[in-house]
Every structure is written in structure tokens, then in C-alpha cells.
Amino acid sequence: MEIHVSKTEFRNAMARVCAPVNVITTKGEAGRGGFTATAMCSVTDEPPTLLVCMNSRSAQTQLFIENQRFCVNVLTQEHKALAASFAGQQTDMAARYADADWTDLPSGNQALADAIVSFDCRLTDARLVGTHNIFIGEVVDIRCRRDGHALLYFDRNYVHVPTQTGSFGG
Template structure:
């Protein structure tokens, strides 16, 4: 029988996995909220779907459930302070939003004006696993820019790794 992996061992190993930094926002009848997340990935491209993980103990969980929508904003190296604010360094939600420029989307969500890409999502499924809620969202709108370098999280630090081209083809 194999011994179980400890929480600390798992967390230390996951710190060695590089991940993009995102600010996940919501706006609607349940209120305006947002948090910083690295646990985001695509699920499928038909229909275009993403998943985001949020700590289930967050006071904002019910807001995301109640609004039934969220927007994934992929950050650039210039957004380190904003990432820290939405990670909880700034408790006041109005102050978090005041630290950047936002664009109103047709869904009612707000997208970060200078995000590399913003995925506006309709919440289609949720599931609780351990300490976190998994939000699965169908992408209803995409805003993107052709320049910028992603802000990444590695070894418990924000890192900025420029690409050779800084943009994608197409």
C-alpha cells in the first residue's frame, strides 16, 4: 500500500508548476466581486468551455453562484499589484476595481480593459471537490489583444516571462 501524500507535500510540489495568473470577476444581481486564480483551464472547444477553481470558504462563493456568470481576465506582467489586490491584499472590493480600467460586457460582467484576453462565461455547472468549488463556464464572449506578456505564478512568486513574439499569429 502506498502512503498518502500530505497536504504540505502536495502544495510544495504544486508550487513548482508554472501557471498563468487570472483575475476572475463577476457582476450581477448578487453583487460585484472578484478574486485572483491560477487554477483555470480550458475544458473543451465545442462548446467553448473553461473551468475555474475557487476556495469554497470564500465569502464570495454565493455571489458567483447567484450571478451565474464570471469573466476570466488573463493578466500581464504589468498587473502584479492588481493580482495582489484581488488575491486579498486589498479587502475592499470597490478599491480592487478602482485600481484598473474595466469594460462593461453585454452579459453584465466587467472585463479588465488591458487583459491579454478576457473570457466572459455563463456558469453552466458547479462541483465541490475537497476545499474548492469548480466553476464550469461556457464562453459567450472573448476580448483579446495582440501584444503583452503573461504574468505567471511559479515557486510562490509572480514571474514575467516575455515571449519571443509577444503575440499570436492569425
């Protein structure tokens, strides 16, 4: 049985999937970079690992691979402009970073100071699948806030769902 799903059908269906908005950053010998992504998820908790997808046409691909590290910064509803900037609205990397406060991490990465959570990762694998690179990262550090509402992406729009504050179990 051969089933054919068009690119448009798939993209329209994926638009119906709600996802957190993240700014993925890297800083190392190859330089500093960053992009907005909704394609991020956990892989396993032993060792703590997650994955991020990046368009293979991005000029930053090699930068992330050479730095061998990245930081996933989960955004709040207050970060809509930052998400747009890192999504390419702002092409100058220094200007992207100038729009927010950053914290230096022991790994050399930088984390968004007021992200809901930041996962500092060591790149353990990078694979090309179709139009995207899949970056697998072992989590080496985590920074969490106990407040804030996650910025989500659904139906090609930023949305947020209010949650109870203080629900973080530590």
C-alpha cells in the same frame, strides 16, 4: 497499495507548476466580486468551456453562483499589484476595482480593459471538491490583446517569460 501524500507535500509540489495569473470577476444582480486565481484551464472547444477553482471558504462563493456568470482576465506583468489586491491584500471590493480600468460586456460582466485575454463565461456547473468549488463556464465572448507578456506564478512568486509579440494567430 495505499499511498499517502500530505497536504504540505502536495502544495509544495504544486508550487513547482507554472501557471498564468488571472483575475476572475463577476457582476450581476447579486453584486460585483472578484478574486485572483491560477487554477484555470480549458475543458473543451465544443462548446468553448473552461474551469476555475475558488476556495470554498470565500465569502464570494454564493455571489458567483447567484450571478451565474464570470469573466477570466489573464494578467500581464504590469498587473502584479492588481493580482495582489484581488488575492485579498485589499478587502474592499470597490477599492479592488478602482485599481484598474474595466470594460462593460454584453453579458453584464466587466472585463479588465488591458488584460491579455478576457473570457466571458456563463456558469454552467459548480461543484464542491475538497476545499474548493470548481466553476465550469461556457465561453460566450472573448476579448484579446496582441501584445503584452503574461504574468505567471511559479515557486510562490510572480514571474514572466518574454514571448514574441504578434504571435497570435487569428
